[in-house]
Amino acid sequence: MGSRDRKLKVGVFALSSGLAGVAGCLTAYSTGFISPDMFQLDQSILILTMVVVGGLGSLPGAVAGAFILTIAPELVRSAGHFRMVLVGLLLFGSILLLPKGLLAEETSLRFGRGERIGRD
Numbered sequence: 001m002g003s004r005d006r007k008l009k010v011g012v013f014a015l016s017s018g019l020a021g022v023a024g025c026l027t028a029y030s031t032g033f034i035s036p037d038m039f040q041l042d043q044s045i046l047i048l049t050m051v052v053v054g055g056l057g058s059l060p061g062a063v064a065g066a067f068i069l070t071i072a073p074e075l076v077r078s079a080g081h082f083r084m085v086l087v088g089l090l091l092f093g094s095i096l097l098l099p100k101g102l103l104a105e106e107t108s109l110r111f112g113r114g115e116r117i118g119r120d
Contacts, residue, residue, distance in 0.1 A: 053094050055101025
């Protein structure tokens with residue numbers, strides 16, 4: 001399509017790395033220190049799950065996935081120890097029924113262009 005893929009990929013990688021660095025600086029500044037114990041494996045898995053449930057390649061999808069996976073455990077808090085089982089079933093169902101996520105990349109691009117979502 002006439003675009004230079006390598007330059008674009010390097011530019012996007014540099015931009016995302018810079019934003020991650022700024023986020024790390026802000027975290028260190030707000031807490032007063034930083035250590036590897038602050039970032040556990042379960043947090044990384046939760047963030048990845050939010051992106052997968054929302055839709056890979058879709059910023060609105062990632063936000064929707066984060067919202068759902070933050071609110072869902074609180075809505076079923078009365079279930080006690082089975083709370084995480086219910087959240088796991090929600091994740092399993094969303095991946096089974098919506099393999100591309102809630103807002104897939106194509107849907108996100110159509111939304112950004114101002115097109116109707118229901119049209120194929």
